[in-house]
Amino acid sequence: MTQPRTGVLGAGAWGTALAQMLASDGRDVLLWARESDLVEEINTQHRNTPFLPSAVLSDNIRATGDLAEMAELDMLLVVTPAQHLGSVLGEMPAHPLDLVLCSKGIERGTGRLMNEVAKAIAPDSAIAVLSGPTFAHEVADGLPTAVTLACGGKEAQWQRLAPQIARKNFRPYYTTDVAGAEVGGSVKNVLAIACGVVEGLGMGQNARAALIARGYAEMLRFGEELGAERETLAGLCGLGDLVLTCNSTSSRNFSLGKALGEGRTAEELMADRKTVAEGAHTAPVLAELARDKGIAMPIVFAVERLLEGDPVDEVVSALLARPLRAENPPQD
Numbered sequence: 001m002t003q004p005r006t007g008v009l010g011a012g013a014w015g016t017a018l019a020q021m022l023a024s025d026g027r028d029v030l031l032w033a034r035e036s037d038l039v040e041e042i043n044t045q046h047r048n049t050p051f052l053p054s055a056v057l058s059d060n061i062r063a064t065g066d067l068a069e070m071a072e073l074d075m076l077l078v079v080t081p082a083q084h085l086g087s088v089l090g091e092m093p094a095h096p097l098d099l100v101l102c103s104k105g106i107e108r109g110t111g112r113l114m115n116e117v118a119k120a121i122a123p124d125s126a127i128a129v130l131s132g133p134t135f136a137h138e139v140a141d142g143l144p145t146a147v148t149l150a151c152g153g154k155e156a157q158w159q160r161l162a163p164q165i166a167r168k169n170f171r172p173y174y175t176t177d178v179a180g181a182e183v184g185g186s187v188k189n190v191l192a193i194a195c196g197v198v199e200g201l202g203m204g205q206n207a208r209a210a211l212i213a214r215g216y217a218e219m220l221r222f223g224e225e226l227g228a229e230r231e232t233l234a235g236l237c238g239l240g241d242l243v244l245t246c247n248s249t250s251s252r253n254f255s256l257g258k259a260l261g262e263g264r265t266a267e268e269l270m271a272d273r274k275t276v277a278e279g280a281h282t283a284p285v286l287a288e289l290a291r292d293k294g295i296a297m298p299i300v301f302a303v304e305r306l307l308e309g310d311p312v313d314e315v316v317s318a319l320l321a322r323p324l325r326a327e328n329p330p331q332d
């Protein structure tokens with residue numbers, strides 16, 4: 001049987017690391033990059049210096065800037081920044097294929113999760129979500145990693161995708177809970193900004209652990225409203241990713257928060273970013289959704305205020321001065 005033809009849409013750090021992981025058993029991988037000089041660099045130097053400078057890429061990764069070429073493949077990992085997923089998929093010629101969404105975020109302006117964005121643009125494609133605790137440089141280095149692969153209720157989809165995606169050191173775990181997989185990855189990015197602020201302010205490890213636990217309660221409340229299962233959020237794509245991202249300066253979201261805590265302004269930090277800190281884009285839309293649905297998400301609201309430029313000490317004081325309450329059931 002011939003192998004399905006596989007591609008990765010987006011050659012940032014994560015798309016490039018996933019291409020490297022997929023190519024690790026000798027299969028050919030087509031990688032779409034938006035920047036023509038990056039297409040050239042990947043094909044001639046086997047490097048991606050703007051987004052994943054540490055990796056030497058496999059010879060069997062070929063880059064292209066042609067979306068029509070990507071539409072001819074069988075399976076595509078979609079790894080654009082969340083806010084651009086709709087525009088990139090929309091520019092691709094319509095062909096039914098297996099789409100595996102790897103971006104983490106909620107679309108501003110519409111409040112849609114990525115699977116909802118993709119379904120509206122590619123209704124004939126089968127859509128799955130891949131999410132979990134996954135720093136790109138570690139996956140590119142072949143270090144052991146496990147992810148959630150959410151397949152929308154269809155066992156056949158999992159049976160088809162798992163052998164295409166799993167590798168010796170890259171283990172997908174199956175769920176049917178697409179909303180859960182997406183909520184985990186989207187909300188943890190916002191919470192990682194908050195944990196970075198705690199680090200930047202030197203508030204200590206106790207405060208960080210408290211934020212992770214209370215932030216997780218916010219993730220559960222929001223997820224429940226969207227039909228996500230608590231078990232999914234307790235897994236790789238929820239708690240697993242929350243713990244990773246809230247504890248490392250390898251995280252762009254955590255680092256952004258740390259810089260805010262150290263006194264830099266959101267405006268200057270966002271002004272000339274080349275890499276994406278998804279939490280900064282998700283926080284306003286997540287906060288808006290939470291207000292609309294009447295979900296208490298005080299940490300998310302605090303991050304929203306910080307990104308709007310409110311003074312860090314005021315925001316933190318307000319969070320600490322909230323009325324005392326029961327821990328369980330987590331109400332607000």
Ligand SMILES: NC(=O)c1ccc[n+]([C@@H]2O[C@H](COP(=O)([O-])OP(=O)(O)OC[C@H]3O[C@@H](n4cnc5c(N)ncnc54)[C@H](O)[C@@H]3O)[C@@H](O)[C@H]2O)c1
Nearest residue numbers: 011012013014015034051080082084103104135136275276
């Ligand atoms: N880096 C990681 O470790 C990691 C791990 C898991 C998930 N993710 C998720 O993967 C997604 C992509 O992140 P990344 O780290 O690969 O990106 P990155 O920060 O390394 O690179 C930025 C990417 O944005 C693209 N871009 C910029 N402007 C664009 C536009 N107008 N239209 C389309 N694309 C544009 C660039 O071409 C580049 O591919 C994000 O949702 C992120 O949360 C990242």
Ligand SMILES: O=P(O)(O)OC[C@H](O)CO
Nearest residue numbers: 132133134135251252253
């Ligand atoms: O660098 P971050 O904060 O975008 O986090 C990367 C991944 O999402 C970690 O799983």
